Amino acid sequence: MRDGSRTRIKLVGILIFLFGLALLGRLFYLQIIKHDYYSDKANAQYIGKSPQMFNRGDIYFKKKDGQLISGATIKNGFLVALIPKQITNPEDVYNKISKIIDVDRENFFKKINKKNDPYEEIAHRLNEDEKKEIEKLNIDGLRLYPESWRYYPAKNLAANVIGFVGFKDNDLLGRYGIEYKYDEVLKGENGNNNVNFFAEILSKIKKELKGGGNESGSVVLSIDPVVQSFLENTIQKNFDNLKAEQAGGLIIDPKTGRIIAMAIKPDFDPNNYSKVKDQSLFVNPMVENIFEMGSIMKPLTIAAAIDQNKITPQTTYFDKGYVDIDSRRLNNFDKKGRGKVDMQEVLNQSLNTGAVFAEQQLGHEKFREYIKNYGFGSKTEIDLPGEIAGRISTLESKRDVEFATASFGQNIAVTPIAMIIALSSLANGGFIVRPHVVDEIKYENGDIVKTEPKIIKQVLKKETTEILSGMLSKVYDSILGGQFKIDHYSVSAKTGTAQMTKDGKYLEGDQNLHTFFGYAPSYNPKFLTFLFLINPQGVRFASVSLTPPFSDITKFLINYYEIPPDR
Amino acid sequence: MTRIIEKVEKEEARRKLFGLLIFSAILMISLYMYFMSVTVIKTVERKENIMIIQGLNSDNQALEESYFSILNKFNKDYAYSLGFVDQKNTDFVFKSGSVAKR
Numbered sequence: 001m002r003d004g005s006r007t008r009i010k011l012v013g014i015l016i017f018l019f020g021l022a023l024l025g026r027l028f029y030l031q032i033i034k035h036d037y038y039s040d041k042a043n044a045q046y047i048g049k050s051p052q053m054f055n056r057g058d059i060y061f062k063k064k065d066g067q068l069i070s071g072a073t074i075k076n077g078f079l080v081a082l083i084p085k086q087i088t089n090p091e092d093v094y095n096k097i098s099k100i101i102d103v104d105r106e107n108f109f110k111k112i113n114k115k116n117d118p119y120e121e122i123a124h125r126l127n128e129d130e131k132k133e134i135e136k137l138n139i140d141g142l143r144l145y146p147e148s149w150r151y152y153p154a155k156n157l158a159a160n161v162i163g164f165v166g167f168k169d170n171d172l173l174g175r176y177g178i179e180y181k182y183d184e185v186l187k188g189e190n191g192n193n194n195v196n197f198f199a200e201i202l203s204k205i206k207k208e209l210k211g212g213g214n215e216s217g218s219v220v221l222s223i224d225p226v227v228q229s230f231l232e233n234t235i236q237k238n239f240d241n242l243k244a245e246q247a248g249g250l251i252i253d254p255k256t257g258r259i260i261a262m263a264i265k266p267d268f269d270p271n272n273y274s275k276v277k278d279q280s281l282f283v284n285p286m287v288e289n290i291f292e293m294g295s296i297m298k299p300l301t302i303a304a305a306i307d308q309n310k311i312t313p314q315t316t317y318f319d320k321g322y323v324d325i326d327s328r329r330l331n332n333f334d335k336k337g338r339g340k341v342d343m344q345e346v347l348n349q350s351l352n353t354g355a356v357f358a359e360q361q362l363g364h365e366k367f368r369e370y371i372k373n374y375g376f377g378s379k380t381e382i383d384l385p386g387e388i389a390g391r392i393s394t395l396e397s398k399r400d401v402e403f404a405t406a407s408f409g410q411n412i413a414v415t416p417i418a419m420i421i422a423l424s425s426l427a428n429g430g431f432i433v434r435p436h437v438v439d440e441i442k443y444e445n446g447d448i449v450k451t452e453p454k455i456i457k458q459v460l461k462k463e464t465t466e467i468l469s470g471m472l473s474k475v476y477d478s479i480l481g482g483q484f485k486i487d488h489y490s491v492s493a494k495t496g497t498a499q500m501t502k503d504g505k506y507l508e509g510d511q512n513l514h515t516f517f518g519y520a521p522s523y524n525p526k527f528l529t530f531l532f533l534i535n536p537q538g539v540r541f542a543s544v545s546l547t548p549p550f551s552d553i554t555k556f557l558i559n560y561y562e563i564p565p566d567r
Numbered sequence: 568m569t570r571i572i573e574k575v576e577k578e579e580a581r582r583k584l585f586g587l588l589i590f591s592a593i594l595m596i597s598l599y600m601y602f603m604s605v606t607v608i609k610t611v612e613r614k615e616n617i618m619i620i621q622g623l624n625s626d627n628q629a630l631e632e633s634y635f636s637i638l639n640k641f642n643k644d645y646a647y648s649l650g651f652v653d654q655k656n657t658d659f660v661f662k663s664g665s666v667a668k669r
Binding site: 153 | 581585588589592621622624625627628631632634635638639642643657659
């Protein structure tokens with residue numbers, strides 16, 4: 001080999017050697033000298049983030065113009081952690097950081113005394129400014145790590161619908177409401193894992209090779225925050241004034257089953273759910289509790305009898321103020337008789353004897369059939385968790401009195417949502433629709449799954465519903481002497497006052513359930529409102545307790561949705 | 568003579584091969600450095616973008632919070648306090664039949 005070639009080979013060899021040496025040196029620097037630094041950094045990015053960092057889809061409210069407003073989202077901030085053995089002067093460290101953030105002194109010193117513990121968290125949810133202030137202190141053994149948490153900017157608004165995310169064992173999961181029902185959608189396949197950029201690329205490649213996975217998505221509710229806020233403020237005021245045990249309200253589009261607002265009082269702030277002592281507040285009574293609804297049942301009984309051509313609004317009977325069945329006396333609310341009255345008066349004056357008459361004209365078999373078709377014995381399949389079916393087993397009895405009491409809303413118990421769907425059939429031409437609070441799901445990959453309105457069945461003829469809407473319109477116009485009649489708008493409505501039951505027995509005194517439903521405009525309704533109050537104090541009838549808030553809500557909705565007058 | 572020619576040709580081929588190797592090595596190193604730099608820059612940019620997005624999200628959350636507090640404040644009582652008066656004797660204008668015709 002020639003000298004020239006040897007020299008060149010040596011030159012290349014030296015270059016490769018130097019390059020290798022440089023790589024080795026860099027490796028030594030990174031792996032040995034800066035090991036702790038990069039190890040901390042990597043942990044903070046990769047391991048340390050879980051469960052402090054987690055991905056979860058948002059939940060949105062939807063305004064009437066389609067604008068989305070966050071109901072549940074992810075908030076980012078920082079946590080402060082200590083390496084106890086590196087803290088040489090705990091008192092000084094405590095004094096410095098407690099000037100910037102709230103730190104519990106006892107807890108701080110308890111943690112700092114765990115000298116063998118490599119990592120102790122002392123404060124959470126710091127914002128950017130607080131983080132910068134802490135960093136400026138430059139304290140050895142003090143670390144700041146990014147963290148994120150579920151945040152509900154609307155606080156109590158629609159809390160029973162949205163629910164919250166909480167720990168179950170060691171996992172962060174949706175616990176109630178939409179957070180629970182759509183947990184799989186919101187968290188997607190990645191769940192709580194948060195990985196760095198390179199790991200994310202690798203995980204995506206892996207996912208593609210495996211054939212993809214479940215994308216996480218955001219849930220868009222049909223709840224309009226403006227309407228929800230108005231409904232909540234109105235029923236809260238009523239709840240406070242009447243010192244009730246519980247109050248609730250729901251506004252639905254009766255034609256599509258789209259729920260625009262759903263409120264329960266008292267409620268809770270999902271940001272601080274751990275501070276709530278009474279866990280029954282997390283339950284949504286609209287779908288998870290059953291009640292004997294009382295007189296709002298009467299329009300459904302009369303509708304069924306009219307639908308079968310057994311009676312008309314002009315059909316009359318003689319009201320003695322009571323009716324004796326199976327050796328039981330069933331009275332009107334005031335135990336007074338009105339003599340010869342027609343079906344319109346039965347609704348106007350809420351006569352129990354009239355509802356019994358209508359049921360008797362219809363017959364037990366047909367009455368039971370209509371009750372089942374209204375959906376009272378089954379679930380509505382609403383997209384909220386924990387729904388229960390109504391209790392209508394009393395109608396399997398052969399005793400006449402069971403059917404008589406059921407005709408005016410006693411002895412059968414149903415969820416408010418089931419009652420609302422049944423009443424919606426009076427407003428929408430006779431259809432039972434599936435109620436929903438989710439408008440659409442927006443997946444990360446861009447897919448959008450919309451909730452289509454679903455008609456379950458037709459239970460009443462259109463003509464029957466038109467007759468009932470007219471009758472109920474007269475009812476609303478006559479409530480409390482007609483003082484709540486709305487000029488230029490027809491409103492169909494009915495009140496209900498039912499005795500509360502406990503352990504199978506009716507409670508005496510003020511232990512009542514007040515209910516109210518109404519829709520407007522009567523013959524082409526844009527919304528149906530349902531209100532209830534449990535045990536309001538100092539007021540006997542729902543016509544007094546719930547007509548004023550219903551009237552306020554109806555006027556608001558007419559203005560908000562710019563509904564043209566119909567009379 | 569033939570041997571001399573062959574030797575010269577081999578020498579020429581070796582030189583070309585060596586040049587090619589050097590060129591390939593430089594190319595590989597350059598490409599490696601280029602792609603590494605791009606990756607690092609993109610990673611840094613991505614991190615910065617995430618920070619910007621988080622900042623914007625925080626701003627948006629603050630706006631939504633104030634939106635909800637204002638929403639609670641805007642009611643009829645507030646309107647009355649600003650001088651709102653309920654409209655009396657509302658009249659509506661309507662026209663029977665359809666207006667638009669094909």
